[in-house]
Amino acid sequence: MVTTTQPRYEFRIFGNNLKKYENIINKLSEKEITREMDSIYLLTPWKRKNNVKIREGVMDIKILEQELDGLEQWNPFLVGKFPLKADVIKSVVFPTLGIESPVFERKKYSLDQFINEVVCIDPDLAVAYVWKIRHAYTVNECITEIAEIKVNGASIKTICVESEDPAKVLEAKKILNMGSKMENVNYPLALKRVMGLTKLPDYWNKIDF
Amino acid sequence: MSKEKLTIGEVSKPRFEFRTFGREFDVAAYLMSRLSVPVPRKVWERNSEEIYIVSKTNDVNNTKIRDGKMDIKTFVQEVDGLEQWNPLMKGEFPIKAETLKNNVFPAFKVEGLPTLDKSEYTLKEFLEMVSSHPDLQAVNVEKERYGYMVHDTICEYAVVHINGASVVTVNSESTEVEDIKETIKDMELEGVENINYLQAIKRVIGMIDKKLAN
Numbered sequence: 001m002v003t004t005t006q007p008r009y010e011f012r013i014f015g016n017n018l019k020k021y022e023n024i025i026n027k028l029s030e031k032e033i034t035r036e037m038d039s040i041y042l043l044t045p046w047k048r049k050n051n052v053k054i055r056e057g058v059m060d061i062k063i064l065e066q067e068l069d070g071l072e073q074w075n076p077f078l079v080g081k082f083p084l085k086a087d088v089i090k091s092v093v094f095p096t097l098g099i100e101s102p103v104f105e106r107k108k109y110s111l112d113q114f115i116n117e118v119v120c121i122d123p124d125l126a127v128a129y130v131w132k133i134r135h136a137y138t139v140n141e142c143i144t145e146i147a148e149i150k151v152n153g154a155s156i157k158t159i160c161v162e163s164e165d166p167a168k169v170l171e172a173k174k175i176l177n178m179g180s181k182m183e184n185v186n187y188p189l190a191l192k193r194v195m196g197l198t199k200l201p202d203y204w205n206k207i208d209f
Numbered sequence: 210m211s212k213e214k215l216t217i218g219e220v221s222k223p224r225f226e227f228r229t230f231g232r233e234f235d236v237a238a239y240l241m242s243r244l245s246v247p248v249p250r251k252v253w254e255r256n257s258e259e260i261y262i263v264s265k266t267n268d269v270n271n272t273k274i275r276d277g278k279m280d281i282k283t284f285v286q287e288v289d290g291l292e293q294w295n296p297l298m299k300g301e302f303p304i305k306a307e308t309l310k311n312n313v314f315p316a317f318k319v320e321g322l323p324t325l326d327k328s329e330y331t332l333k334e335f336l337e338m339v340s341s342h343p344d345l346q347a348v349n350v351e352k353e354r355y356g357y358m359v360h361d362t363i364c365e366y367a368v369v370h371i372n373g374a375s376v377v378t379v380n381s382e383s384t385e386v387e388d389i390k391e392t393i394k395d396m397e398l399e400g401v402e403n404i405n406y407l408q409a410i411k412r413v414i415g416m417i418d419k420k421l422a423n
Binding site for chain 1: 230231232343346347348349370371372373374375376412413415418420421
């Protein structure tokens with residue numbers, strides 16, 4: 001496994017009505033880049049907070065290192081490109097997901113084989129197909145993102161502020177009027193909520209949330 | 210035989226339905242609004258909150274709960290790609306254990322009926338039973354519905370939030386198959402997959418690995 005970047009502290013929200021935050025971001029920063037991408041997230045109903053996804057045939061994992069002042073510090077690793085060795089899936093992917101590894105019938109798995117022969121038949125695993133269009137900005141020297149995503153075809157928006165320096169993220173939150181009581185929701189948690197794998201908080205399901 | 214005149218918001222014979230879900234149906238929604246006859250003000254815009262109970266092992270019974278009332282519809286037949294659903298059961302919470310045992314859980318077509326040691330159950334208790342069953346899932350659905358009437362069919366464009374994520378849906382329903390087919394043609398929806406609520410919800414929550422219509 002290869003560490004790809006320094007672990008960053010992150011604050012992320014999801015909703016359908018995030019215009020008031022988008023307006024502030026657009027006032028403070030030019031849009032720097034827009035990227036579209038498809039990802040496949042692997043999810044379990046359990047509480048483990050790791051983030052396991054596949055993008056452009058590459059599996060990448062983010063480990064939740066710590067929570068600090070309502071921020072989450074994520075440490076990203078590249079697991080590798082498909083085809084992936086069964087040994088790697090067994091020793092890296094399943095332990096990260098927090099579930100028992102199955103018996104593997106192949107030595108190597110293509111992405112399709114992994115999804116169809118390993119993931120889809122495992123009752124403890126769910127797959128979310130996520131399309132994203134991500135718009136990058138900078139607020140208070142933090143990487144700031146407004147993204148529209150589709151989870152298995154259904155739309156929701158997300159805004160994220162991240163930096164290696166937690167103080168800068170906390171300051172950016174203040175600048176964006178994101179109060180201290182706002183919930184920090186990472187991707188796996190949001191996807192689990194949309195897919196009904198975990199309980200929804202009351203605020204989540206209101207039409208104007 | 211003369212056609213039954215449909216009135217929006219009133220009970221009719223079992224209707225056939227075309228419905229589809231996707232990320233946008235702007236053209237169909239525009240055509241629907243232009244082709245529609247005036248409709249009663251009460252159906253111009255309606256919002257509702259519902260809970261659908263979906264089951265891994267069942268695609269023929271559609272169970273939803275709105276305002277503490279449970280409503281189960283069952284699939285009757287498909288004619289020319291249109292689906293006909295009939296009411297199977299209506300109940301209200303608190304609901305009798307006997308009704309859960311004889312009507313509700315059989316409609317889910319799952320194995321492993323929960324132990325029912327009380328005479329009746331509140332909605333919260335029922336949802337706890339659903340949550341602890343491995344093949345059942347309660348899904349929160351909020352709808353913003355805009356009603357129309359095209360070619361004597363009841364039509365709707367709606368923004369639907371499934372566990373907070375949004376999709377849009379358009380539909381046409383009537384007791385008359387030919388009227389729906391004409392409506393589908395005029396809304397430029399020919400060839401678009403007929404996707405009912407149960408299917409759309411299952412696709413979004415990942416219970417069925419299939420895409421929506423667009």
